[in-house]
Amino acid sequence: MAGFDPEGVRVIACDIFGTTVDWYGGVAAQAAGVFAGVEVELDAGMFTNEWRDMYLPAMRRVREGEREWAYLDTLHRESLDALLESHGVAGKFDDAARARLVRAWHLLPAWPEAAAGLARLRRRYTLAALSNGGFALLTRLVKAAELPFDCIVSAELARSYKPGPEVYRTAARLLDVEPAEVLMVACHGWDIDGARAAGLRTAFVERPREKGPRRAADRAADTESDLAAGDFNALADLLGC
Amino acid sequence: MAGFDPEGVRVIACDIFGTTVDWYGGVAAQAAGVFAGVEVELDAGMFTNEWRDMYLPAMRRVREGEREWAYLDTLHRESLDALLESHGVAGKFDDAARARLVRAWHLLPAWPEAAAGLARLRRRYTLAALSNGGFALLTRLVKAAELPFDCIVSAELARSYKPGPEVYRTAARLLDVEPAEVLMVACHGWDIDGARAAGLRTAFVERPREKGPRRAADRAADTESDLAAGDFNALADLLGC
Numbered sequence: 001m002a003g004f005d006p007e008g009v010r011v012i013a014c015d016i017f018g019t020t021v022d023w024y025g026g027v028a029a030q031a032a033g034v035f036a037g038v039e040v041e042l043d044a045g046m047f048t049n050e051w052r053d054m055y056l057p058a059m060r061r062v063r064e065g066e067r068e069w070a071y072l073d074t075l076h077r078e079s080l081d082a083l084l085e086s087h088g089v090a091g092k093f094d095d096a097a098r099a100r101l102v103r104a105w106h107l108l109p110a111w112p113e114a115a116a117g118l119a120r121l122r123r124r125y126t127l128a129a130l131s132n133g134g135f136a137l138l139t140r141l142v143k144a145a146e147l148p149f150d151c152i153v154s155a156e157l158a159r160s161y162k163p164g165p166e167v168y169r170t171a172a173r174l175l176d177v178e179p180a181e182v183l184m185v186a187c188h189g190w191d192i193d194g195a196r197a198a199g200l201r202t203a204f205v206e207r208p209r210e211k212g213p214r215r216a217a218d219r220a221a222d223t224e225s226d227l228a229a230g231d232f233n234a235l236a237d238l239l240g241c
Numbered sequence: 242m243a244g245f246d247p248e249g250v251r252v253i254a255c256d257i258f259g260t261t262v263d264w265y266g267g268v269a270a271q272a273a274g275v276f277a278g279v280e281v282e283l284d285a286g287m288f289t290n291e292w293r294d295m296y297l298p299a300m301r302r303v304r305e306g307e308r309e310w311a312y313l314d315t316l317h318r319e320s321l322d323a324l325l326e327s328h329g330v331a332g333k334f335d336d337a338a339r340a341r342l343v344r345a346w347h348l349l350p351a352w353p354e355a356a357a358g359l360a361r362l363r364r365r366y367t368l369a370a371l372s373n374g375g376f377a378l379l380t381r382l383v384k385a386a387e388l389p390f391d392c393i394v395s396a397e398l399a400r401s402y403k404p405g406p407e408v409y410r411t412a413a414r415l416l417d418v419e420p421a422e423v424l425m426v427a428c429h430g431w432d433i434d435g436a437r438a439a440g441l442r443t444a445f446v447e448r449p450r451e452k453g454p455r456r457a458a459d460r461a462a463d464t465e466s467d468l469a470a471g472d473f474n475a476l477a478d479l480l481g482c
Contacts, residue, residue, distance in 0.1 A: 174376040
């Protein structure tokens with residue numbers, strides 16, 4: 001926390017997938033329902049991990065200009081198609097079943113303390129969602145999960161993806177503040193690193209169960225950040241909210 | 242209401258200045274304070290009307306390509322500078338006083354029933370602010386007025402201004418719906434006309450005091466719209482929310 005002054009923060013930007021909502025639990029539960037419907041025996045939890053593994057590489061191809069900008073839904077659908085193929089079950093999933101799986105990422109449960117902790121932060125700061133999810137996806141997800149954001153900022157508005165610096169800087173520009181006046185909150189080292197590189201302040205919120213029971217989540221100790229907290233209430237405590 | 246089916250609406254987009262907040266009362270009150278501070282005798286209400294009169298022409302110059310896109314704050318500042326000059330009081334207002342006047346548009350009181358009526362609409366529909374105010378201005382204004390929107394959509398995201406069709410269509414595109422699935426709510430004929438031309442459904446909410454005591458407000462009877470209501474609660478009644 002050396003050199004960190006909460007008074008210099010005007011906006012708190014929060015990552016969504018993993019940081020405020022449980023993508024693993026939400027997608028695995030919905031995938032299990034789809035798999036049962038099409039009578040395919042796949043481990044929904046493992047499948048969810050494998051699907052998410054394809055997320056960063058897919059976005060990197062966009063960020064590095066290998067392909068034109070594409071919605072997260074499009075990237076999810078492409079990686080889903082490849083994953084079903086690799087499991088030899090592509091023939092079992094028609095377009096409607098695939099669409100239901102892609103839409104699973106639109107409705108995910110909030111972590112238990114997230115809404116209450118965010119509400120505390122919102123009393124003092126402008127509170128923005130800042131995610132690689134599309135604007136429509138985020139609006140739907142945040143509404144259904146009843147997370148109290150002041151505004152939705154999607155990487156779509158920068159036509160790039162985190163950790164590309166233009167995404168973080170677009171958020172600052174849209175909210176008419178300097179990058180250093182934004183505190184980025186995330187549970188992933190790559191997101192914290194990207195925000196730091198773009199000039200933002202950072203807070204690591206640990207989500208040990210983020211990747212389910214089989215994978216280890218990122219840990220605050222492995223990443224340089226201005227603040228680290230166990231959840232949003234602990235972050236609100238650190239900021240005196 | 243002939244041919245209007247509320248079931249076909251998925252998003253309600255609300256104009257802000259005049260429709261959900263009282264710009265006349267809010268700006269006039271803040272301007273009176275600034276005028277007193279710099280010891281200038283100007284009728285703050287009349288000044289506010291004159292300033293707002295310069296709003297549509299300034300935005301039209303942007304829409305019609307006479308000048309590059311500029312933030313609403315910039316347009317407000319330019320028209321303010323010209324207005325102070327025309328009143329022969331330009332020398333009395335330093336940069337800080339002018340900045341305070343421009344910022345008056347960032348903090349405006351909600352109409353009494355707006356928050357409650359919007360909350361009813363939000364239970365069934367995705368509720369978006371859709372205004373010519375900048376993204377930062379709208380985020381600040383909506384937060385301070387405690388209006389329960391699901392997301393902020395500014396004309397800034399289209400780098401144009403209403404009633405340009407690209408603003409309405411950008412809102413639909415960002416929210417991943419067809420224009421005809423968006424119901425635009427506004428108290429101005431020009432906004433309703435623009436939304437209709439872009440393919441949106443429309444609801445006129447009358448705000449008879451919108452322009453203060455000296456000016457007549459737009460009336461629903463003079464504009465073709467799908468719905469017309471006296472306020473947001475009446476609109477919620479019409480939509481069965």
